Amino acid sequence: MNCDKCGESISTGEECRYLNQTLCEDCYIRIVDRAKTCDVAATHAAKKHRAALGQRGTEGLTELQKNICRFVEEQGKATREEIAGKFQLTDFEMEKQFAVLRHCEVLKATKEKGRVYIVPF
Ligand SMILES: [Zn+2]
Structure with missing residues (x-):
């Protein structure tokens, strides 16, 4: 491949x-x-929106998003495959959920020893 x-x-x-x-x-x-850099405006808007609603951390997220956060926090780090497997998500759903969590600065991707992990922001 x-x-x-x-x-x-x-x-x-x-x-x-x-x-x-x-x-x-x-x-x-x-x-x-790069997506992170381009998304500064989106991140800002999402943060402002959440701030306006008085939301911090995982407040205002869906149950699934909260569960993903909890899972990552418990593990300290998780690969996309582990998260997708745990919550039965397709690649597309995984990307969508992760994009929201990244916008809200709850989770981020990091590379460690040649592998990509999702970690708490
Ligand atoms: Zn390449």
Whole structure:
């Protein structure tokens, strides 16, 4: 399998899914990081919205989002596969939930020893 972005070959199990793309971890981290930068306005709006509602931490999130946060906090870190498996999420749903949690600065992605983990923000 090859990375959709840079074309580098990815060994099985190392590939990262982002929306409909299969990416190597480097490209994945780069896209997630860039998404974070581009999303400053969205993050700001989400934070402002939550602040206006007096929401902090996991307040105002859906049950599923709260459960994902709790799971990640309990584990300290979790891979997307672990989270998706635990909550029976498709890649698309996982991305959607993670995007919201990242916007609200509850969770973030980090790379550790060559693996991507979701950790508390
Ligand atoms: Zn790549």
